Amino acid sequence: MSIFDDPLDPQRRLARGCICGRHRSAAEHERAERTLRYEPVQSEVQSDEKRYEGVVASAVMRAVFPRDAARRAFLKSVGASTALAALSQFFPLKTATELFAEGATPEKKDLKVGFIPITCATPIIMAAPLGFYAKHGLNVEVVKTAGWAVIRDKTINKEYDASHMLAPMPIAITLGLGAQPIPFAVPAIENINGQGITLAIKHKDRRNPADWKGMKFAIPFDYSMHNYLLRYYLAENGLDPDTDVQLRSIPPPEMVANLRADNIDGFLAPDNICQRAIYDGVGFMHMLSKEIWDGHPCCSFAASREFITGSPASFAALTRAIVDATAYAAKAENRKQIAEAIAPANYINAPVTVLEQVLTGTYADGLGGVKTDAKRVDFDPFPWQSFAVWMLTQMKRWGQIKGDVDYKAVAEQVYLATDTGKVMTEMGLSPPTTSYKSFSVMGKAFDPGKPDDYLAGFKIRKAS
Amino acid sequence: MSFSLRFRAAIVSVVLSLAFIGVWHIATRSTGSVANMSPEYAKLMGLTATQGKSAMPGPMDVGAQLWEHVKRPFYDNGPNDKGLGIQLAYSIARVATGYFIAVLVAIPLGFLIGMSPLISRALDPFIQILKPISPLAWMPLALYTIKDSGLSAIFVIFICSVWPMLINTAFGVASVRKEWINVARTLEVGTVRRAFTVILPAAAPTILTGMRISIGIAWLVIVAAEMLVGGTGIGYFVWNEWNNLSITNVIIAIFLIGLVGMLLDQILARFTRMVTFPE
Numbered sequence: 001m002s003i004f005d006d007p008l009d010p011q012r013r014l015a016r017g018c019i020c021g022r023h024r025s026a027a028e029h030e031r032a033e034r035t036l037r038y039e040p041v042q043s044e045v046q047s048d049e050k051r052y053e054g055v056v057a058s059a060v061m062r063a064v065f066p067r068d069a070a071r072r073a074f075l076k077s078v079g080a081s082t083a084l085a086a087l088s089q090f091f092p093l094k095t096a097t098e099l100f101a102e103g104a105t106p107e108k109k110d111l112k113v114g115f116i117p118i119t120c121a122t123p124i125i126m127a128a129p130l131g132f133y134a135k136h137g138l139n140v141e142v143v144k145t146a147g148w149a150v151i152r153d154k155t156i157n158k159e160y161d162a163s164h165m166l167a168p169m170p171i172a173i174t175l176g177l178g179a180q181p182i183p184f185a186v187p188a189i190e191n192i193n194g195q196g197i198t199l200a201i202k203h204k205d206r207r208n209p210a211d212w213k214g215m216k217f218a219i220p221f222d223y224s225m226h227n228y229l230l231r232y233y234l235a236e237n238g239l240d241p242d243t244d245v246q247l248r249s250i251p252p253p254e255m256v257a258n259l260r261a262d263n264i265d266g267f268l269a270p271d272n273i274c275q276r277a278i279y280d281g282v283g284f285m286h287m288l289s290k291e292i293w294d295g296h297p298c299c300s301f302a303a304s305r306e307f308i309t310g311s312p313a314s315f316a317a318l319t320r321a322i323v324d325a326t327a328y329a330a331k332a333e334n335r336k337q338i339a340e341a342i343a344p345a346n347y348i349n350a351p352v353t354v355l356e357q358v359l360t361g362t363y364a365d366g367l368g369g370v371k372t373d374a375k376r377v378d379f380d381p382f383p384w385q386s387f388a389v390w391m392l393t394q395m396k397r398w399g400q401i402k403g404d405v406d407y408k409a410v411a412e413q414v415y416l417a418t419d420t421g422k423v424m425t426e427m428g429l430s431p432p433t434t435s436y437k438s439f440s441v442m443g444k445a446f447d448p449g450k451p452d453d454y455l456a457g458f459k460i461r462k463a464s
Numbered sequence: 465m466s467f468s469l470r471f472r473a474a475i476v477s478v479v480l481s482l483a484f485i486g487v488w489h490i491a492t493r494s495t496g497s498v499a500n501m502s503p504e505y506a507k508l509m510g511l512t513a514t515q516g517k518s519a520m521p522g523p524m525d526v527g528a529q530l531w532e533h534v535k536r537p538f539y540d541n542g543p544n545d546k547g548l549g550i551q552l553a554y555s556i557a558r559v560a561t562g563y564f565i566a567v568l569v570a571i572p573l574g575f576l577i578g579m580s581p582l583i584s585r586a587l588d589p590f591i592q593i594l595k596p597i598s599p600l601a602w603m604p605l606a607l608y609t610i611k612d613s614g615l616s617a618i619f620v621i622f623i624c625s626v627w628p629m630l631i632n633t634a635f636g637v638a639s640v641r642k643e644w645i646n647v648a649r650t651l652e653v654g655t656v657r658r659a660f661t662v663i664l665p666a667a668a669p670t671i672l673t674g675m676r677i678s679i680g681i682a683w684l685v686i687v688a689a690e691m692l693v694g695g696t697g698i699g700y701f702v703w704n705e706w707n708n709l710s711i712t713n714v715i716i717a718i719f720l721i722g723l724v725g726m727l728l729d730q731i732l733a734r735f736t737r738m739v740t741f742p743e
Contacts, residue, residue, distance in 0.1 A: 117707055128542075144544040146692055146703060150607075157611040253707040260519065280709065281513030346545035349708040357508055364508035368501055 106137055106314035108161070113318075114145045114154055115164040117348045118252055118270040119358045120191045120299035122338060123325040123379060124164050125348065129341045132325040136317040142347070147251045148221040155304065156182055161311075162303035162318055164190065168391045170302040171414050172223040177400055183305035186383050187319040187416045187423075188326060190299040194358070194377030195226060195289035196274040197233070199266035200259055204284055204367060209237035218250040218258060218267035225289075225298050228394040230268040233292050235460040236442050242398075242462055259283050270298065271358040271377060272350050277366070279354050284366025288376055293441040295378075297387045319423050326381040327429060332374055335359040383420055385411040386436040386448035393455045399462035407451045485523045492522035521712040529712045530719075544704070546696065548716075552724060554696040558614075559682045559728075562621025566678065570626045571671065574633025575659060578667070584634065595627040599685040603692055613693035617686070624685045625678035632674025636667030668739040676732040683725045698724075 111133075115121040125142055127133050133140035145151040148166060152173065155163040170184035199206075206212070212234070219227045231241040241247060250258060252273045258264045260282045267273075268289070277283035289296060301322050308315045328334055339355040342348050348355065357363035361376035388411035395401045417435030424431040436448040446454055455461075494517050501514070511517040521529075537549030577584045599620050606616035640663050648662045690699025698717055705713035 141543050143695060144704065150692065153607050154613060157607070157613075159611075159613060253709070256709060257706075276709065279508075279510040279513070280519065281510065344541065344545065345704065345708070346542040349545075349704055351510070353508060353510075362508075364505050368505055370502075370505050370508065 106317045107311040108314045109137065109139050111138055111140045111161040111314060111318065112143055112159065113140055113162050113164070114143050114151045114160040116148065116151060116252070117144055117350070118299075119272045119342075119348070119355060119377060120194060120270050121164045121348075122342060122359070122377075123188075123190055123322055123329050123381075124301060125342045126329065126338050127321050127325040129347070130325070130328070130338075132321045132328070133318075136321040136324070138314070138317050138321060140318075140321075144347075144349075148224075155302070156180075158304075158307075161307055161314070162301065165300055165302040166221055166224040166226075167297045167300040167387065168223045168225065168228070168395070169221070170300060171388060171391060171410060172395075172400075174414050175401065175410065177223065177395070184302050184414065185305055185308060185416050186300045186302050186388075186414055187315070187420050188301045188322045188381040189297045189383050189387070190301055190326070190379070190381075192295050192297055192378050192380050193288065193290040193375060194271050195229070195268060195298055196271060197230070197266060197268050197286040197289070198259070198274040198277050198283040198366075199286045200262070200264075200283055201281070201366070203265060207286065209234060209239065212237075212239060212265075213244050215265040216246040216248065216263070218248050218255050218264045218269065220252050220255075220269060221249055222400070223395075225296060225391070226268045226270070228391065228398070229289055229292050229296065231398060232394070232441060233268075235458065236444075238460075240460050256280060256282060272348065272354050275354045275357050275363060276350065278364055279351065279357075281366075285363070285371075288373065290373070290375060293439070294375070295380075295439060296441075297384070300383070316423065319420065320427060323381045323420070323424060323427060323429070326379045329379040332360070381420065382424070382431055383415040383417050384432075384435060384437055385415045385417050386438070386446075388415045389436075389448045389451050390441075390446055393451045397455055397458055397461045407448075489523050492518040492520045494518065519711070521715065525712050526715050530716050533716060543695075548698075548701065548720065551696060551698045551701045552720065555686050555690065555698045556724070558617055558690075558697065559621055559679075559686050562618040563625050563679060563682045565618070566622045566626040566629060566682075567675065569622075570629035570674075570678075571633050574630045574671070574674075575637050575663070577630070577634040578637025579659070579663075584638070591627065591630065594623075595631075597623075599624045600688055600692070603689065607693070613695065617689040617693050617697075620689045621682045621685055625682040628677040628681065629671070629674040632677070633667065633671045636670025636674075637663055639670075640666040665739070665741070669736060669741075672732065672736040672739055676729060676736060679728050679732050680725065683721075683728055687721060 113124060115124050128140060128142045143160065145154065145163075148169065151160070151163050151165065152169065154160050155165075156173070165186075167186070167189065170186050172178060173182055173184045175181060203215075217230060219230055221227070227247070230247070234241045234245060239245060248264065250264070250267070252269055255264070255267045255269050255273055256277045259267065259277055260280070266283070266286065274283075274285060278285060289298075301319075303315060303318075329338055336356060336359075339352055339359050343350055343352045343355050358377060361374045362370065362372045363376070365371050385408075389407045392401070392405050392407050392410060396405060412435075415435075421431040421435070438445060438447050440446060444457070494515055501509070506514045512519050533548045537547045539547040540550060577587060602620050602623055603616065606619045607613060610616050610619060644662055644666060645658070648658045653662070686697065687699040687702065690697035691703045693700075698721060702714055702717045705717065
């Protein structure tokens, strides 16, 4: 993906260039395609010291050769390694790199971060056993929490310094929906995709959602992407989610038991729960959430404004650790190791096979088939503000927000795209240059510049 | 040949438990009927789906797992995974704290209520309303106002275990035989001395009965409270294993909760016997 640019690459183009537009170069596009097809890819694992060295070196390079053309000509003629060697002769690159990687000293080293045991929390959880927090000078205790309301209250109470939250939750808390208004912020999105609609085995011949009238579905929380995606999917298929079906908020771990007990007909739930239902033989995968909206955000890493202003260096170190872990998790070749690291009882507490199926994307569908989709779950930390705008349109669509909303102001207050972009640049990753992008959900285009028009385009919505 | 009643009762108990385990074992046997599936698909599925294993664990599974826990009761794999011994210790410590605060509040207050008809009438409506409130109803309020989940759990224990003690103390104090009080009065014993030397010993059996009811309630409450606030304790253990759908561990936890509850009750029962007097 385009985040992992090599700053010392003389071939690096300023404009993006590949057929699909998502990769930096045709070569990278090709590599990504191969990963998708599960073909061996030439390893390009880069250690982090290397990456930081790259950042510092490229800064020095740029200072020595301020003009792009001259720098490129120099790099091309002598090669990157020779250029680096030459530079380090008169500039202490090593020391500078070490200093850079440390950053400012955190005000508070011992932090507590809450999480819900689902694979969406992968970067937050794995950063503990795999040492990403320690690398950024923090001693973080990741604490498993019983449910979304509890994690919200504990974070508001400052028992946790930062938390894993569903992507719409920080927006809801900031606006004071279902809690007192407290300004929260999202420095990083945890995961994209990685959810699914699972139905009870007895519905295996009722795959057309138009026939689902009267069924009971579970969602993890009212302010969740799961709620909005399921409602969207049902509404696109002509069902009114408020009157034609029943939607219940059930904590993810209880969903499988409820499905087995026949209390619900299906759920749109976070993964490892969907796969767990299949593993236990009680449900099958109707569709991945990716098929509704490819690249949708799900969970976020959130902290209160108070913490951010009170301990800016700790917060910056946390953000770096999470972005670092997310970048590591984004690589397909690391996924098996991650599944083993987060499966024990101290973390997610689930069978390794289940987590592996979720993270590697080769999974049993519950109906006897094995499917492969390398992008079943993916990790990309950048908090697109257009995501927040979309969530706000859905909150308004389903009556969670009444009256007018200043979409842009809320999105920019809660989703810290600029700050995270800066952190990513400092770390040698290349963030997108804008914080709004258009995307399409079930074939319907969303333009973040015109949220009200988008909202007006829906026939099924809660009458306000 | 005749055995003592105790011995015969023990035999019946053993037979009953063996019968229970036998029925349990038969009811949870594998069905053995397995749908045809490709080996690569089967590799990705759980035993319930591949071998028709019952979703409910049998006594053998539970026994084996229990042995694992007994072998390593005090391991510590980080903040979210600790041995059963440590979890039980956390729960008992929480219960003890909340319970002793309740004792400190309930017994003096109970004395006051028992000795003064005015206070008794004045406080009666509050006690009657607060007494039947479920512990879980207090939880959100406690979390919201105290802003600390550990203290909230202790508060919930306190608020739920205080009432039986308070009511029993007040009742015990109020029903001390009039003659004894009158004797004390004729001997011109002061109020404080009367409370400690006459009323306290006379009311002690009733007070301890209240304390015994309370410890049972406190132990009931802790499991529910810990399931909500999480972190540590046997309630958290149940929740964590429920999360993993590990019914085996949940059954073990249920068994242990019962065992510890029984022990706590027995300790209080022994104290009660110590202060009981024949009239």
